[in-house]
Amino acid sequence: MQVGALLAFGLFLGLYGYAEWLEHQRSKRGYKGLHNSEDDVEQPNGKVPNGKVPNGTAAAPQSPTNGGMAAAAAQQHFSYLGCSFARCLLLDEQALLDTRLNLRAAVEFGTIMLWYYLADRTKTFPRGTKEYSRDVLAFIFATLTLVAAWTSMKKSRAVVLLNRQQTEEWKGWMQVLFLLYHYFNAREIYNAIRVFIAGYVWMTGFGNFSYYYKSKDFCLGRFMAMMWRLNFLVAVTCVVLQNSYMLYYICPMHTLFTIMVYAALGIGSRYNNTHTGILVKIGACFVVVFVCWDLKPVFYAIWGPLTFFMGYSDPRKPTNDLLHEWHFRSSLDRYVWIHGMICAYIHPWCEAALHKVDAMALRTRLAVRTVIVTVTTAVFAVWYQTVYVLPKLEYNQLHPYTSWIPISCWAVIRNLTPGLRGYSLGLFGWLGCITLETYIGQFHTWLLTDIPDGQPKLLLHFLPAAYPLLNFGLASAVYVYVSYRLFLLTNVLRQAVVPAKAGAELVRNVVVIAASTGSLVAAGALLLRLRLLAQ
Template identity: 65%
Template sequence: MEMQGVHKSDVVAPVTPLATGQVAAAVLYAASFAMWLYAEYAARQKRIAVAHRHVGGDDDEEQQAGSPLLKESSGPKSGKEVAAVQPSLVSQEVPSTDSDTPEICRVLRLDREALTACRPTLRAAVEFGTIMLWLYLADRTTVFPTSLKSYSRDLLGFLFLVLTVVAGVTSLRPARTPLLLNRSQTEEWKGWMQVLFLLYHYFEAREVYNAIRVFIAGYVWMTGYNNFSYYYRTKDFNIARFCAMMWRLNFLVAAVCIVMRNSYMLYYICPMHTLFTVMVYALLGIGAKYNDHRWGVFLKFAISFVVVFVCWDIKAIFYALWGFPPLRWLMVYTDPRHPSADPLHEWYFRSSLDRYVWIHGMACAYLHPWAEARLQRLDKLTRSQRLLIRAALASAAAGVMLLWIQHVYLLPKKEYNALHPYTSWIPISAYIVLRNITPNMRVYSMALYGWLGRITLETYIGQFHTWLATGIPDGQPKLLLAFLPSGYPLLNFAATSAVYVFISYRLFHLTDSFRQVLIPDKASGRVLVRNAVSAASAAAVLCAVGALIVYWSPAVQHYWPVALKRDVGTRFETRL
């Protein structure tokens, strides 16, 4: 087992005071917790009151049944008498509310009805805040120890093989129809790639670096493929759906950046997918009427190639574009352990590696109906014809893959990176052909990998702070989180993995629950603007409160981080 050496200077970090955003997040968590408790109390009191009214109503009925006087007077009432009684009952049980008042304002005024109605959202906010607190405690404090990474090719391969066998035996499921690149298949694809991507980080398996580059290209390819498929097929450029997609890609990473005091570019997958999603939306949304013409689509593909070439291959234009202050503020990144003179280098390097593959994904989405029709015709041929054509297709795909492996994949890291932007589509295309060569291969997929594929964003972000450890703001995850002593690496792997996957699963659902509140499906522009203004106003107030606390409270600035974090180096001293 090869130990991946980490020098002591790489892990020792000075104690840093809490930032305004971190204090604001703590205030929001405390306020959400208090409002949630009050909402639960109000709901309980309401249930008790309703129960008492029901009991009281039963007693009144019994008294009326036993009283001769009431019996005599309890004849059928006229319609006017019934109408005179019913409004008073309604007014007692359903208090009037101001429908024009935004829900968030009523919640902040501690309106009981609004708080009771918002209990699920408040409960989700408390759960989300608790998870953020866990990430901070696990990564930035001495609550849990850490250990060094160690690489074992045999162990990495064994873990992936066992998980694949378990997934194949227990979760192999048929899709409804044997469609080319159906959703179950693409989610499975994302799932097994994500497992290898995470194991690469956990073991720091540098020898599979080139394979990981292909996997990341596969994610970007799917960004182009899936978004083009949706917009081209549905012609739905509704701003609410676009905002929902931006929320999905950026809400969690924004929250983690605030709580952990990290740069957006530390989680480079998020800005990459955001950028290419915006580019697909703009490409098809602008001049949407031309999407129905073949020449219009081809022209848009050509425009996308030209834009990518100009903005990336001409480095001066890239730096001029992203050097614009608002964009630069988002995209700069410097590793504190290995400072760089060029803070935009990380963004240029990461985004340029996969700058063309999303266009190939769009092209595949455009050609999907044609390829699907050809596969259906192939399935209707005689058995000998099917075998011959499938064997030829499989041989061609395998041959191209072998040539790519021999002449590109096996190159050293730097040489491979130079060719990757222009060749990553080759293994992706070969995989698609081999994975869809027969109807059974198209229809069956492993649901376990599909489930993991749906939470890839959460597992990607969460790995930094609850499976691995960075230790400092903007630090790379050089260490492993440890629950058990250093003599039990596999048990520790199992324990931390279970917690990590559960947290990622919960973050996936919490992100969607908040999206449903702020960006409802098919929401109008007025609703989106109102919710955006309300959220921005609340964020501004929280930032102001956080700034005041940081400015006026030396205890918050210095004592709390020292008490929790102290010297990061003491956590690793015995292991170096």
């Protein structure tokens, strides 16, 4: 499949090069005044998704090269052949011009995949080893927090409980600590990292429940857009670097729990309008999780046929139980997404209660908030003293049933006053938007796995090992930039491939992409076969 991916990159590169040449020719004709010709009058029907190109600048409308009537005829002629990609493969000039920016995004995406391969699987750059320094880790995080507070403090658009800006900030600072934990191999904060990962899964339940419950929008197009967001980058990365899906375990976890929230509210959606209906569905989620995870034979019976897809074995520590990793990872957070759904359901009542507290007289308000802080702190202290301080293995046994406690405590304290609810740190919020890209990218352009399916045991260096902090700074700059570009490019390609609403266009795109992928994989396999025969 690697060869197929390389062929795909070459194909997109060729199509993009031809599209740029066509654009250059059109610009040159316009410069020479050929737009005076009736056939060359600029048409307004060239489109770019959202009027934006990947770097965020406004895109000018594209015009047909062969006149409006010819373009219309071409559109009609090619309509039954499928999407614009099929027309591009047939070298239709208008289609190439219309999709030039999407082709550019595909080429840039492919170039970043080549960078992943170059950095991780070749010896082009030196490797470093992890060294834990509590002081350095704490200093980096504290400095970043101070910079964020000093330069990016901003008022939220809506002063509501757990607003979007606040949850993005939450994801951002957790991701920073999660990444530093990996970079410095900071084993002493393992239990905290487990709570952070539970926080991500909690937000999966909270965010998806909030959307589906309020909007009642169970459109397949929106659901497929979410699946694209969660899995496109990881799928391509797995193909290019020959890794298993489970190496990036957070992606299948979020995918599964997103599907479960969608199913919980989408099945029998008419019952979502009653409290009884929602409570029954939440109870059913608990039962399903208990049966499918707590009863281990059931888990293996369900996932056994999918071992080829969900199985994983670290080549440095091989195991015969290929589903162990998936069972272990998903079991740790199997209940917390349901708690996120519950919090989303009671969100209006909690927000109303906070507004009542805000409206109280000063002394009463201070007294009530003092009680809330005292109770919350006491609950957190009990959890910390009885659960958090346990050794890793013992903690993991209790984590699935207790991770909701620190998450709830944080949500209460973070939203106690209008000031706390109304402001967020923009830098952490920005990082929170690219958590998926930074999670996947850390394996191949910050840390290094070095081999297929290997864990990221090494560090990417650009300078000699005698300069660890300079290497950290350079690698981090490249890593964050690449992750941000992947975030933008994934969105651009999603807009090109996944329509807003499900229908014939979505089916058509899936068929064309599946056929193209199959053809490229077959061509790659044929080339490898011919190479073996030649030897």
